[in-house]
Amino acid sequence: MKRLLIVLLIIGVVSVGFAADGTEQGFVLEEPVAVTSAGQSPGALQFTVVAKMVKLEYTFEKLLSVETVDISQFKTLVLVVGASGKGLGAANIDIEAEILRVKSLAEAAEKSGVKVVICNLEGESRRGPSSDRIVTELAPFADAYFVKSDADQDGFFTTFSEKAGVPLATFEKTVDLKDVLAEYFGK
Amino acid sequence: MRIKAILLVTLFLASALFGTFFRPDVRPGYGVTDIGWLSDYFSPLRNTNMDTPVYFMDSGVDGPTFLLMGGTHAREISGTTAAIVFIENVAVTKGRVIVVPFSNISAASIPDETGKSPHLIPIESRSGSRFLVYGDRRTDPLDQGIPDPEIFKHAQSDFTLDDGAESRNLNRQYPGVADGNPTQQLAYAINQLVKTENVDFNLDMHESGTPDSYIDSKGNQRSGSSLAYTLVCHPDALEIGAVAIMEIEAFYGVSVKLEESNKAFRGLSHLEIRDATGSLSFLSETPNPGQDSWRDRFDVINDPDYPLSHRAGLQLQIIRSLFGAYEMMIGETVEVENLPSYEEVMQNGIFSYLN
Numbered sequence: 342m343k344r345l346l347i348v349l350l351i352i353g354v355v356s357v358g359f360a361a362d363g364t365e366q367g368f369v370l371e372e373p374v375a376v377t378s379a380g381q382s383p384g385a386l387q388f389t390v391v392a393k394m395v396k397l398e399y400t401f402e403k404l405l406s407v408e409t410v411d412i413s414q415f416k417t418l419v420l421v422v423g424a425s426g427k428g429l430g431a432a433n434i435d436i437e438a439e440i441l442r443v444k445s446l447a448e449a450a451e452k453s454g455v456k457v458v459i460c461n462l463e464g465e466s467r468r469g470p471s472s473d474r475i476v477t478e479l480a481p482f483a484d485a486y487f488v489k490s491d492a493d494q495d496g497f498f499t500t501f502s503e504k505a506g507v508p509l510a511t512f513e514k515t516v517d518l519k520d521v522l523a524e525y526f527g528k
Numbered sequence: 529m530r531i532k533a534i535l536l537v538t539l540f541l542a543s544a545l546f547g548t549f550f551r552p553d554v555r556p557g558y559g560v561t562d563i564g565w566l567s568d569y570f571s572p573l574r575n576t577n578m579d580t581p582v583y584f585m586d587s588g589v590d591g592p593t594f595l596l597m598g599g600t601h602a603r604e605i606s607g608t609t610a611a612i613v614f615i616e617n618v619a620v621t622k623g624r625v626i627v628v629p630f631s632n633i634s635a636a637s638i639p640d641e642t643g644k645s646p647h648l649i650p651i652e653s654r655s656g657s658r659f660l661v662y663g664d665r666r667t668d669p670l671d672q673g674i675p676d677p678e679i680f681k682h683a684q685s686d687f688t689l690d691d692g693a694e695s696r697n698l699n700r701q702y703p704g705v706a707d708g709n710p711t712q713q714l715a716y717a718i719n720q721l722v723k724t725e726n727v728d729f730n731l732d733m734h735e736s737g738t739p740d741s742y743i744d745s746k747g748n749q750r751s752g753s754s755l756a757y758t759l760v761c762h763p764d765a766l767e768i769g770a771v772a773i774m775e776i777e778a779f780y781g782v783s784v785k786l787e788e789s790n791k792a793f794r795g796l797s798h799l800e801i802r803d804a805t806g807s808l809s810f811l812s813e814t815p816n817p818g819q820d821s822w823r824d825r826f827d828v829i830n831d832p833d834y835p836l837s838h839r840a841g842l843q844l845q846i847i848r849s850l851f852g853a854y855e856m857m858i859g860e861t862v863e864v865e866n867l868p869s870y871e872e873v874m875q876n877g878i879f880s881y882l883n
Contacts, residue, residue, distance in 0.1 A: 387786060463786070
């Protein structure tokens with residue numbers, strides 16, 4: 342255990358930085374945070390592993406829904422996008438039901454003044470028709486984007502960010518997300 | 529004369545009985561403390577081409593037990609090579625590791641059905657020439673002994689696949705069937721090993737096609753394999769997998785995708801072994817150019833983008849990182865010496881770790 346904690350600390354030290362323009366504009370995010378998947382890839386779970394590193398106060402449910410949670414009890418909703426056939430199969434839902442679920446959450450969050458973050462944590466491997474469709478459906482609700490840089494090589498996320506005038510923070514490696522979280526949540 | 533005849537008949541029967549059994553070249557190091565057979569866990573496999581050696585590496589110090597499987601699909605040679613490197617180099621200092629380098633040895637005993645690769649690939653190891661086995665994806669039809677059905681049906685569920693030949697694919701049969709066909713029995717035997725040896729966690733090493741996109745025969749651009757560079761985890765093992773792949777990416781710059789077992793797709797090791805035995809299950813996929821159906825020619829050893837050193841080195845690194853992640857999440861782990869890192873394999877070449 343001790344050895345792994347050291348490894349994770351080292352990961353933190355060796356991690357390169359990230360490029361964020363959000364906080365320069367005074368944009369901040371607050372806890373508590375609701376985290377859910379948008380597409381049922383394991384990216385959302387990876388998000389929570391990183392969130393633990395910066396001691397973020399979060400609640401994680403893969404299938405968080407407006408029927409089961411009052412989103413107004415949170416200050417931030419993080420939707421980790423990644424369409425996975427395996428994950429959708431494991432959850433026994435299809436892509437249409439998944440989009441309906443996360444859109445309802447995002448709408449409820451917007452109505453309650455809860456900030457919505459769209460996150461791509463798995464990079465290029467989660468860019469495809471289904472994942473891109475989820476992002477497109479959620480884009481009207483986004484207050485910020487946290488994106489692994491190889492997912493934005495074609496400027497897909499940059500376009501949404503610039504069009505809506507909301508910040509986009511990119512990072513090279515998954516673990517570098519912790520620097521983004523530290524910056525945006527003031528950790 | 530009668531004695532001579534009896535001897536001849538005995539010799540003939542013995543050669544018929546044992547001569548067809550395939551035994552790949554594995555040269556154990558000092559870390560191997562015992563060698564058994566899969567048939568020790570399910571006797572009907574004994575004296576068949578489905579039986580396969582099992583290598584035990586016991587530290588003698590209390591700790592978890594880890595099962596490492598290569599050769600479920602015998603053409604996926606990063607897994608068999610990594611398993612052999614483990615057997616020939618590593619010493620376990622805490623806990624226990626059990627290695628089955630050729631899980632489906634019947635599949636290893638025949639060449640890849642595509643006919644594009646030699647069955648035995650000559651290489652230069654640290655002690656001289658030897659061969660790597662490039663087998664088939666599925667059990668030899670002769671060992672299966674029955675024709676493939678029209679469609680494949682998983683024995684414990686209603687899950688079906690259109691390709692009946694998948695009835696000879698070990699990684700569709702878990703948790704196996706004791707009185708089933710030979711491939712179902714093989715899966716059953718592996719499941720029995722996991723149960724009997726109280727295996728805490730396990731990794732089944734595979735390869736897929738490469739992620740390279742290509743132009744098909746109709747001139748359309750096609751995406752490469754989405755399976756390449758993936759670690760598939762049972763839902764209960766997902767967090768361990770997440771930590772492991774983050775370490776690999778952070779330290780070695782190789783991004784590995786995390787996937788969760790699809791509970792609707794039955795018979796796969798990473799789903800069924802956990803559900804049947806409690807052992808936390810993982811399956812890794814590295815990109816093998818030999819599995820790109822669109823390539824007319826390929827080099828599964830020295831491909832410039834996906835050389836075997838890269839692929840087997842990544843498998844070894846996944847093992848190492850899983851050990852670390854398991855410790856983080858469970859509290860203790862298997863400890864080893866002389867397990868080369870990805871970086872070391874890339875520097876020295878994978879064959880420098882073969883006896």
